Amino acid sequence: MSSRRQARGIVPRKSLGQNFLTDDATARRIVEAAEIERDDLAFEIGPGTGALTVHLVERAGWVVAIELDQALIPVLQDALGEARNITVVHGDALEVDFAGLVREAERAFGRPFKAIRFVANLPYYITSAAIRRILECGLPIATIVLTVQTEVAERVTAQPPNMSLLAVSVQFYGRPELLFKIPPSRFYPQPEVESAVLRIRPHAQPPDIGAQAFFRVVKAGFSQPRKQLRNTLAAGLGLNKAQVEAILMQSGIEPGRRAETINVEEWKELAKIFMSIKKSVA
Known part of the structure; x- marks a missing residue:
C-alpha cells in the first residue's frame, strides 16, 4: 500500500x-x-x-x-x-x-x-x-x-x-x-x-424521550462545568432555584450533585419531569 x-x-x-x-x-x-x-x-x-x-x-x-x-x-x-x-x-x-x-x-x-x-x-x-x-x-x-x-x-x-x-x-x-x-x-x-x-x-429500542427535550436539559446541566445542578439548570432553563430543586428532588437527584455524576437514565427522568412541568404551565 x-x-x-x-x-x-x-x-x-x-x-x-x-x-x-x-x-x-x-x-x-x-x-x-x-x-x-x-x-x-x-x-x-x-x-x-x-x-x-x-x-x-x-x-x-x-x-x-x-x-x-x-x-x-x-x-x-x-x-x-x-x-x-x-x-x-x-x-x-x-x-x-x-x-x-x-x-x-x-x-x-x-x-x-x-x-x-x-x-x-x-x-x-x-x-x-x-x-x-x-x-x-x-x-x-x-x-x-x-x-x-x-x-x-x-x-x-x-x-x-x-x-x-x-x-x-x-x-x-x-x-x-x-x-x-x-x-x-x-x-x-x-x-x-x-x-x-x-x-x-x-440501543435496540429508540429512547423513550425526544432528543430535543433531552438535550435541552443535558446541555443546560453541562453549561457551567463543576457547578451544582441547582445552579446550572436554573441558569440554562430559565427557572429559579426553588423550581429546579423541586424538579431534581422529584427525579430522585440531590440538588448539590454535578452534571458529571449523572447517568443517562437519570438525565432522561429529569428531562421528562421538566417537560411535564413545562406543559402544565403552558
Whole structure:
C-alpha cells in the first residue's frame, strides 16, 4: 500500500486530517470488530487508500465508501482490484444522504440488507460531528466501529463521576466500548497522539424521550462545568432555584450533585419531569 501511494504521488493532506492506516493486521482486526456478514451493508467514512476497504468488500454484501478527497479515489479503486460490491462516493460524510445511499445500494444488491454497519478511521477534527451524524441519521444501525483519539474513546465510554456532554450524547443512542488501542507507528504520517478503536452498539429500542427535550436539559446541566445542578439548570432553563430543586428532588437527584455524576437514565427522568412541568404551565 505504501508503494502504491508513493507511485501515485499521494501526499497526506493535513487540512483533511489524513493519517493512513498502514498495518494490515490492525485493519483486519478493525473490520472484524464490526461483525459484518454477507447480507450486510457497510458504510465506510474516509476510506483513504483502502486499508479497511479491501477487507470490507470481502465480508459485506455491499460497501458504500464515502471519500472527500477526490485525489484518493483512483488509489482506492486500484486497491480494490476486481471488487464489484462497492459504491465509491465522492462527498462529505457530514452532508451525504445516508438513507438515499442505502436505497441505491439495495437496488444494486438486489434485495434489502440484513443489517447496516458503519466503519471509519475518522479525521480527528470531525470526530464528534461524525459520531452525532451517524447516531442521528435514523437508520437501523447494528454496529459502529470508529478509530478515534484514545482520549475521545475514553470520554465517550466514561461513567459517573466522569461523564461529559459527549459521553451522555453517545450513550443516549447506544452502548460504547473501547476495544483496543493503536500506536502512532501504524499510521502514515504518524499522528501525535495514540488512537483507539471504539465500537458503539445502538440501543435496540429508540429512547423513550425526544432528543430535543433531552438535550435541552443535558446541555443546560453541562453549561457551567463543576457547578451544582441547582445552579446550572436554573441558569440554562430559565427557572429559579426553588423550581429546579423541586424538579431534581422529584427525579430522585440531590440538588448539590454535578452534571458529571449523572447517568443517562437519570438525565432522561429529569428531562421528562421538566417537560411535564413545562406543559402544565403552558
